[in-house]
Amino acid sequence: MDEVKQLVQDIKNGNLKPIYFLMGEEPYYIDKISDFIEETVLSEEERGFNQVVLYGRDITVEDIISNAKRYPMMAEYQVVIVKEAQDLSRTIEKLTSYAENPQPSTILVINYKYKKIDKRKALYKGINKVGVVYESKKLYENQVSDWIRRVLSPKDYTITPKASQMLVEFLGTDLSKISNELQKLQIILPKGSQITPELIEENIGISKDFNNFELRKAIGERNVVKAHQIVNYFSENPKDNPMVMTISLLFNFFSQLLHFHGLNDKSPRSVASALKINPYFVNEYINAARNYPMKKVSTIVATLREFDVKSKGVGANAISQGDLLKELLVKIL
Secondary structure: OHHHHHHHHHHHOOOOOOEEEEEEOOHHHHHHHHHHHHHHOOOHHHHHHHEEEEEHHHOOHHHHHHHHOOOOOOOOOEEEEEEOHHHHOOOHHHHHHHHHOOOOOEEEEEEEEOOOOOOOOHHHHHHHHHOEEEEOOOOOHHHHHHHHHHHHHHHOOEEOHHHHHHHHHHHOOOHHHHHHHHHHHHHHOOOOOEEOHHHHHHHHOOOOOOOHHHHHHHHHOOOHHHHHHHHHHHHHOOOOOOHHHHHHHHHHHHHHHHHHHOOOOOOHHHHHHHHOOOHHHHHHHHHHHHHOOHHHHHHHHHHHHHHHHHHOOOOOOOOOHHHHHHHHHHHHO
16 A cells, blocks of 8 residues: 555656556556556646557557557657556567667556566566556455555544454455445545444445354354354345355354464464454454364364355255354354
8 A cells, every 4th residue: 555655656746657567466556556647647638639548358469569659749748558458468578678668758557457477577577677567466354454444544534343344244355345335435424434333234234233243253252142143144145145255254263263272472462463363353362262272173163164165065955055054053152
């Protein structure tokens, strides 16, 4: 995020590079940087003659080079933006000759999503020498809550740890989806507001009481009644609560709990650092460790592996996902 801020600031300050090669698994920042260049480098009057958007599936690398070598009309720069450039992955190395001698008056922006070029090859070295190669890496699940907080902070909004966790659980690590939901909330909430689980339930439709986050907590506390209530709710709403996702989250939880048992230093700060979790959730692991000794946790991890296979239809074709989930819960508790 800091690298993106610096890149944007350099563009604002007029420190422009002839090539921006934006690549990587996380498309959110690729789109953000590309859109910023598209909207700010040229004035509205200049864009008509000096800005072109190309799509990888419709062009060749030679087309990109041909467009990039043109001169701007009545402007200092022309901007050439190539979207979905990953469709040219087999021939993208042909861009090397242009990268070694780019047109100074052209700003070429390559959006190369979900893939990356080989840093050992001439194309990467050529672009890196004269321009910018930005790799947008996928965030791990434990990093997304902090990302949400950092995105909201400059806009004068805050979010509770539980609300943030609900978004991550429901939307995964897809930053674009999370950003869209946050923008919806910002439209209806005044500045200075705190986003709570109640607001998320009311406006996004994620249940604050019946979700994987609450199921994990109930299991950790050995709250049998609450855990069964949540599983029954999941059984009645399977489309909104796929079993594969539930098993994945429970597997991560018990794997971390196994790690917790092996820690020498079980102070909250050390646990948060070792397990890569928000300090707010450390007590959940401390409580769960009291309820599930290491041997039991190992057994549960093996059980979750077994039910992961069953949830995908192997050896359990005649059993509904809801019944499988209920059976899993009984074995865990």
